[in-house]
Amino acid sequence: MPPKKKYNPAALEKKWIEIWDKKELHKTNLKDPKKPKYYNLVMFPYPSGDKLHIGHWYSYAPADSWGRYMRMKGFEVFQPIGFDSFGLPAENYAIKTGIHPSKTTKTNTDYMRKQLAAMGAAWNWDAAVMTSSPDYYKWTQWIFLQLYKNGLAYRKEAPVNWCPGCQTVLANEQAQDGKCERCDSEVTKKDLAQWFFKLKKYAQKLLNYDGLDWPEKTKLMQQNWIGRSEGVNIDFPLADDSGKLTCYTTRPDTIYSVTFIVIAPEHPWVKKAVSGTEHEKPVNKVIDKIKKQTDIERTSETGKDKLGAFTGKYAINPVNGEKIPVYIANFVLMYGTGVVMADAHDQRDFEFAHKYDIPLKFVISGTGKKTSPKNAKEAHTDDGTLFDSGQFSGMNNREALPKIAEWLEKQGMGKRTVNYRLRDWLLSRQRFWGAPIPIVHCEKCGEVPVPDKDLPVELPKYVDFKPKGDGKSPLATSPKFVNTTCPKCKGKAKRETDTMDTFVCSSWYFLRYPTAGSKSHAFDKKILDKWMPVDMYIGGPEHACMHLIYARFIHHVMHDLGYVKAKEPFRRLVHQGMITKDGAKMSKSKGNVVSPDAFVKKFGSDIFRMYLMFMGPFTEGGDWNDKGIMGVKRFADRFWNLMIQPDGEGNDALVHKTIKKVTDDMEKLHFNTVIAAIMELTNASMKTGLTKTQKQSIIRLLAPLAPHLCEELWELNSGRGSVFNAQWPTYDESLLVEDTMTLAIQVNGKLRGTVEVSKDTEEKDVLTAAKAVENVAKYVSEGTLIKEIYIKGKMVSLVIKP
RNA sequence: GCCCAGGUGGUGGAAUUGGUAGACACGCAGGACUUAAAAUCCUGUUCCGUUUACGGAGUGCGGGUUCGAUUCCCGCCCUGGGCACCA
Numbered sequence: 001m002p003p004k005k006k007y008n009p010a011a012l013e014k015k016w017i018e019i020w021d022k023k024e025l026h027k028t029n030l031k032d033p034k035k036p037k038y039y040n041l042v043m044f045p046y047p048s049g050d051k052l053h054i055g056h057w058y059s060y061a062p063a064d065s066w067g068r069y070m071r072m073k074g075f076e077v078f079q080p081i082g083f084d085s086f087g088l089p090a091e092n093y094a095i096k097t098g099i100h101p102s103k104t105t106k107t108n109t110d111y112m113r114k115q116l117a118a119m120g121a122a123w124n125w126d127a128a129v130m131t132s133s134p135d136y137y138k139w140t141q142w143i144f145l146q147l148y149k150n151g152l153a154y155r156k157e158a159p160v161n162w163c164p165g166c167q168t169v170l171a172n173e174q175a176q177d178g179k180c181e182r183c184d185s186e187v188t189k190k191d192l193a194q195w196f197f198k199l200k201k202y203a204q205k206l207l208n209y210d211g212l213d214w215p216e217k218t219k220l221m222q223q224n225w226i227g228r229s230e231g232v233n234i235d236f237p238l239a240d241d242s243g244k245l246t247c248y249t250t251r252p253d254t255i256y257s258v259t260f261i262v263i264a265p266e267h268p269w270v271k272k273a274v275s276g277t278e279h280e281k282p283v284n285k286v287i288d289k290i291k292k293q294t295d296i297e298r299t300s301e302t303g304k305d306k307l308g309a310f311t312g313k314y315a316i317n318p319v320n321g322e323k324i325p326v327y328i329a330n331f332v333l334m335y336g337t338g339v340v341m342a343d344a345h346d347q348r349d350f351e352f353a354h355k356y357d358i359p360l361k362f363v364i365s366g367t368g369k370k371t372s373p374k375n376a377k378e379a380h381t382d383d384g385t386l387f388d389s390g391q392f393s394g395m396n397n398r399e400a401l402p403k404i405a406e407w408l409e410k411q412g413m414g415k416r417t418v419n420y421r422l423r424d425w426l427l428s429r430q431r432f433w434g435a436p437i438p439i440v441h442c443e444k445c446g447e448v449p450v451p452d453k454d455l456p457v458e459l460p461k462y463v464d465f466k467p468k469g470d471g472k473s474p475l476a477t478s479p480k481f482v483n484t485t486c487p488k489c490k491g492k493a494k495r496e497t498d499t500m501d502t503f504v505c506s507s508w509y510f511l512r513y514p515t516a517g518s519k520s521h522a523f524d525k526k527i528l529d530k531w532m533p534v535d536m537y538i539g540g541p542e543h544a545c546m547h548l549i550y551a552r553f554i555h556h557v558m559h560d561l562g563y564v565k566a567k568e569p570f571r572r573l574v575h576q577g578m579i580t581k582d583g584a585k586m587s588k589s590k591g592n593v594v595s596p597d598a599f600v601k602k603f604g605s606d607i608f609r610m611y612l613m614f615m616g617p618f619t620e621g622g623d624w625n626d627k628g629i630m631g632v633k634r635f636a637d638r639f640w641n642l643m644i645q646p647d648g649e650g651n652d653a654l655v656h657k658t659i660k661k662v663t664d665d666m667e668k669l670h671f672n673t674v675i676a677a678i679m680e681l682t683n684a685s686m687k688t689g690l691t692k693t694q695k696q697s698i699i700r701l702l703a704p705l706a707p708h709l710c711e712e713l714w715e716l717n718s719g720r721g722s723v724f725n726a727q728w729p730t731y732d733e734s735l736l737v738e739d740t741m742t743l744a745i746q747v748n749g750k751l752r753g754t755v756e757v758s759k760d761t762e763e764k765d766v767l768t769a770a771k772a773v774e775n776v777a778k779y780v781s782e783g784t785l786i787k788e789i790y791i792k793g794k795m796v797s798l799v800i801k802p
Numbered sequence: 803g804c805c806c807a808g809g810u811g812g813u814g815g816a817a818u819u820g821g822u823a824g825a826c827a828c829g830c831a832g833g834a835c836u837u838a839a840a841a842u843c844c845u846g847u848u849c850c851g852u853u854u855a856c857g858g859a860g861u862g863c864g865g866g867u868u869c870g871a872u873u874c875c876c877g878c879c880c881u882g883g884g885c886a887c888c889a
Contacts, residue, residue, distance in 0.1 A: 217806060221884060224805065229888075249889060262889090304887065331887045340889050347803095348887055421888055541883080578883095614827075616815060620808090628814065628828045634842090635827085673816070676826035683826090744822040749870045751822055775856080789869060794821050797869045 007640035009604025013708040017120050025722055026122040028078040030514055030527055038075035039531050040067040041510055041570075043539030043547070044082045044129075047108035048089055052115040053586060054594045054612075054624055059576040061609035062618050062671055063538040064121035068704035069666050070536075071122070072728040078531060079122050080513040082129035083109050086137075087502045088174065091433040094465045101433040105132060115597065120605045120708055122724075126517040131505035136512060137435035138456035139522040140505050143554065145438055145449050146561060152198045155447065158426060159189035160471075167469035169430040192471055195428035195437060195498065202553050203228065203420040213572040215619075218544045225545040227421025232405045233337060234414035236261060239314035239323050245269070248336030248419060252408060253401040255319050256389040257343035257363040262308065262329035262352065264338040265290050270311065270328055279312035283328060290330045306331060306352040318413040319390065325358065336419050350379035363389050364397050425550065427501045432463055432474040434499030442486035442493040451487050457495070473497040507550040510534050510569060511558070523563045533566040541575040548573075574669060577621020586624075594624055603629060606706035607636050613671035613705060635675075636709060639682050643699060643713045648689020652735055654681060655694050659731040662701045671705065678702055692717060697729040744795040745770045747779040755796070763790045770796040 020026060042063045045056055067079040083105075090101035109130065116123060129136050147153040161175040162168075165185035174180065175187040203226050209219050231250035238244060245261060263270060265287045274280040286309040308329035317324055331348050332340050342349035344360035350373070353360050360373035364384045387393050392400045408414035428437060436457045438450035450457055460481040463474045475481055475497040486493035514531040515524045548570075555569040578585070581592040599608045611632040616622045658681045665674045678701060690698070695717050703710035703723045714723035738759065743766065745753045753773040757766055767788050771780055776798070783800035790796050 217883090220806065224885060227885095227888070231889085247889085251889070254889095306887090331889090333888060335888045342889080346889065348889075419888080544884080614814090620815095622814070625814085625828095631827045637842090672814095673826080676816075679826055742822085746821085746870065749868090754822070787869060791821060791870095795870090797821080799869050 005644060007637055007709070009606060009636075009708070010601075012712050013120055013604050013606065016708045016711050017117065020120075020122075020722075023722070025724065026079070026124050027126060028124050029076060030078065030127075030517070030531065033076035033530065035074055035076040037531055037535075038067075038070045038077045039510075039514075039534045039536070040070060040077055040079045041513075041534045041537045042081070043537075043543065044084050044506070044509060045112065046084045046087060046089075047105055047112055048588075049093075049104075049108060050588055050593050051108065051111050052596065054596050055579050055586060057119070057596045057609065058579050058612050058621070059538055059540070060116075060121060061119065061605075062576070062613055062669065063536075064119070064123075064707075065609070065613070065671065065704040066536060066538070066666075066669065067122055068707060068724055069728070071724055072700065072704065072726065074727065077122070078127070078514065079124055080127040080129075080516075081116060081121075081123045081125070082127075082509060082513070082516075083112070083131065084502065084506050084509070085109065085130045085132040086434045086499075086505055088431070088433070091431060091465065094433075095467070098465070100461075102132070118597075118600055118605060119609070122707075127513045129509055129512050129516050131435075131502070131509065132433070134456045134458055136509075137505065139512065140435045140500065140508070141438040141450070141455050141457060142452060142522070143508060143558070144435075144500065144504070145452065145455075146563075147197055147557060148439070148449055150557075150561060152201070152557060153195060154198070155193055155195050157191050158194040158196075160192050160194065160426075160430070161187045162190035162471070163187055166467055168467035169471055190471060192430070194426050195500075197425040197427055197553070199425040199549075199553055200420060200422055202556055203422045204418075205556055206422075206549065206552055211571070212568055214570075215541075215573065215575060218541065218548070218573065218575065221544045222549060225422065225549065229419050229421075231336070231417055231419065232408055232414045233417045234318065234341065234408060236315035236318060236324075236341070239316055242313075245315055245326065245339045246337045247339045247341040248417060249341055251345070251401070252404045252414070253386065253389075253392075253397040254343045254345045254363065255317070255341070255404060255408070256386075256392075257345055257361055258317050258324065258341040259322070259344075259360055260324050260342045260349075260353065260358050261315050261326045262332050262340050262342050262349070263311070263326060264332040264334050265328045265330065266334055267328075267338040269339075273311050273313050273326075277312050279310065283309045283311060285309075286328065286330075293330070304331075306348065306355050308352060308356065310356070318411075319408075327352070327356065327358075335421065336417075344373040344376075345380050347379040347381060350376075361388070363387060425501075425553070427504055428498035429501055430471060430473040430497075431499050432459070432465060434502060435505060436475065437496045437498050437500055439496040440484055440486055440493045441496065442489060442491060444491055445486055445488045445493075448486055448488050448493070454487070473499060475499070503547060503550050504554075506547055507554040508558075510537075510551070511555070511564065523558070525563065525565075528563070529565045532564055533569055533571045535571050537570040537573045538576060540578070544575075575619060577617070577619050579621050580623050583623060599626065599629070603633055604708070606709045607633050610636070610675060610705055614675045616672055618669050618671055632675075635679050635682065636706065638686065639678075639702065640709065640713070642682055642686060642690065643695055644716060645689050647692050647695070650685045650688050650690035650694045652694070653738065654684060655690075655697060656731040656735040659697060659701065659729050660736060663728070663731070666704070674701075675705065699723065700726055700729050741793055743770070743793075745773060745776050746795065746797045747776060748799060749797070752776045752779055759793075763792075766790055767796060770798070 042060055067077050071077045085105050090104045093099065093104055094101050131137065144153060161170040163170050163180040163185050165180060165183035170180060170187060178187050180187055207223060207226055207228060229250050231248055232252045233246050233248050235244045235246050274283045286307060290307060308327045311326045311328060313326045314323045315326055329352055344350055344362050345364055362373055362380055363386055364380055365387055383398050386395050386397050386400055392404055405416055409416060436459060438455060438457045440448045440450060442448050460478040464477040465474050482494050482497060484493050484495050512522055514527050515522055551569055558564050559567055581594060584590055584592060586593045611629045614632055658677050661677045662674050696719055699710050699713045699717060700723060711723050719726060740756050740758050742754050742756050744751055745755060753775045755769050755773050757769055767790060770776060780798060780800055783802045785798060786801050787799035
């Protein structure tokens with residue numbers, strides 16, 4: 001007997017990666033796909049010092065398996081990869097060490113490219129992008145200008161996060177929980193001129209998910225984030241005839257309960273109203289106090305204490321003519337109109353009224369209590385019947401709500417309005433390692449956009465990274481960069497020194513991939529219309545309200561401007577679960593980051609990725625441990641041995657059943673049960689062996705999950721060409737129906753036996769056979785049989801009475 | 803506080819238009835091979851009761867609907883995720 005060839009992952013994976021590369025197996029015909037297109041996308045990695053960790057593998061390997069599966073199903077698959085290479089860590093590292101971010105980025109991406117290559121995934125490297133490369137950010141700047149020219153980008157004074165310790169501006173993600181991530185100082189706010197995109201303008205459009213196959217959870221999260229609310233703007237005339245205050249409310253049914261008005265401290269009306277009065281001093285004192293509250297105080301329990309001051313002004317409740325006082329209050333935000341009508345049916349208003357001794361009245365009954373608001377401990381927030389509410393008394397408050405809104409509008413007292421919690425996107429960063437905002441400030445002409453032909457506005461090579469404490473980007477330290485001429489009047493001008501949020505770079509990278517390989521315009525309509533939208537997008541759920549909203553927004557804008565035909569960028573979205581280590585998120589600071597490299601070296605890419613997929617459901621994630629990897633290795637060895645055995649005679653029914661199960665589960669991305677099914681089939685076939693045809697079917701089933709292994713086995717079993725150019729196997733329905741079936745028999749709901757009958761046995765014969773089963777007969781004889789149920793193909797249920 | 807997802811053996815997990823709970827693995831125990839170990843193969847493995855067979859309990863807890871509930875309904879508890887003074 002010739003010596004059995006052993007499964008040697010290392011040699012075999014190296015061999016096939018080289019062959020695939022040489023034969024350009026993973027190139028996509030982007031210009032003229034001959035088969036239906038399939039755009040398979042993963043969220044690109046940030047090139048951090050940690051390199052690719054287990055989490056990346058956990059999402060990228062199954063994503064690759066999915067792409068290979070779609071390819072075998074007959075699609076022209078486009079599966080690109082790139083790097084989200086602008087961002088903070090590289091810059092922070094530069095501040096500490098003086099090493100230029102471009103250097104760090106290169107080191108990290110070089111290493112990660114090797115890791116990605118070792119995965120043996122079907123990446124289309126020709127289309128790779130790197131957001132920090134001028135070829136790329138040229139177009140990020142171009143997109144900015146498109147928004148600017150179409151009135152969707154503007155500059156306005158706004159508070160930014162400021163760390164007094166580091167003397168620098170912080171991005172939101174560096175200032176989590178109100179503390180600087182580096183020095184732990186409490187973050188304060190500083191007013192600086194900032195750039196915004198008009199995200200809010202797209203709020204309504206972003207609530208439409210027609211035709212999108214997205215997780216319900218993600219849609220819900222976005223909907224909550226966008227926060228649409230329907231309400232009424234109600235006008236309250238001021239008692240001194242100096243105008244009116246407009247309150248936004250979603251609860252017009254409580255209008256008869258309103259006994260005061262609260263207004264946001266930063267509302268411009270406040271300054272005017274108190275100016276020169278006896279209330280000016282106390283009001284300003286409270287405003288100062290509120291301003292000084294840090295984010296930590298504001299969100300802590302004690303920080304939630306109601307704080308305010310009387311403005312000295314009164315307004316008139318339009319529905320009953322009552323004179324009601326106007327207060328500033330810390331809990332009122334500049335949302336809606338920044339003015340809120342306050343009453344006894346809202347917990348916050350209630351607390352405020354009790355603190356400042358403002359009268360309250362209830363207008364909704366229902367709790368059965370007759371307590372007066374003054375003695376009550378809490379606001380009445382339950383629904384009930386209205387009283388003391390004019391013509392609406394006696395109605396249920398929820399039913400009255402729309403009627404009151406309508407009536408207010410008819411009376412000219414209010415107007416129905418929609419509000420969103422979503423705010424405009426603050427995109428400027430006072431940072432070095434990002435795409436410069438392509439704007440020039442000219443003394444004569446003001447803000448002037450850089451002409452398209454002058455793009456990209458390149459980052460200067462040499463700047464001083466150390467924070468200066470002036471709130472400016474390090475770009476401001478480079479005179480060569482800053483001093484320029486105005487594109488309009490050719491006079492002296494200065495460049496904008498802020499850079500863009502990295503989320504701007506990542507909000508369109510999927511639009512760049514299809515054209516990245518050619519030197520064409522990034523928005524080459526011929527290619528983009530062919531390839532957009534992305535058919536499958538796989539990435540973490542943590543991006544639900546940031547990246548996935550920004551990307552949809554930019555895509556919507558580009559659609560509206562006529563650059564892309566598709567309305568939405570991502571047709572199907574799937575989130576992988578998170579991999580933790582001992583229950584904690586993996587992070588450098590915790591020192592619990594697990595590298596995949598050692599496992600890949602020891603077991604090979606195929607076994608490692610199969611183990612990740614076998615661990616549990618793809619969308620669930622889990623806690624990392626390597627205990628079970630030997631089980632997958634054993635399986636791979638057995639699978640190999642089975643496939644190189646001389647041909648035998650396997651069970652065709654089982655093979656076809658497995659093809660069906662695997663196909664169904666692949667569609668749902670249930671990779672764990674796919675592997676289990678193939679394991680089962682492998683175990684069952686070890687003794688009998690398999691025919692050549694059966695082998696070829698099963699090799700194709702496992703190929704997306706263990707590409708190198710199956711490519712080799714495909715060759716050894718005389719498959720033609722690459723297994724990934726072979727068609728996904730189909731199954732024969734007629735082979736799935738079994739001749740006999742085993743039925744469970746229950747007596748009074750308890751399992752008492754089973755019976756085997758042929759598949760088309762009539763009901764009465766099945767029941768007879770069931771009752772004849774010894775153990776069943778024993779129970780039946782103990783009482784009177786009062787009911788017999790036969791569920792076809794499943795079971796028999798007998799009910800007896802003692 | 804509000805919204806969402808989930809809770810199944812020692813472990814990871816399977817199974818839901820309501821129909822034999824625990825597939826597939828890990829681990830563990832026993833056995834074969836071996837001078838021995840590793841590797842491999844075979845057998846067993848939810849728990850409790852005496853012996854293949856059998857009975858009882860069992861899918862976070864307490865009720866309910868049903869011939870039958872991990873699956874549906876009601877009320878709780880716990881874990882994870884998101885939002886958090888948005889009127």
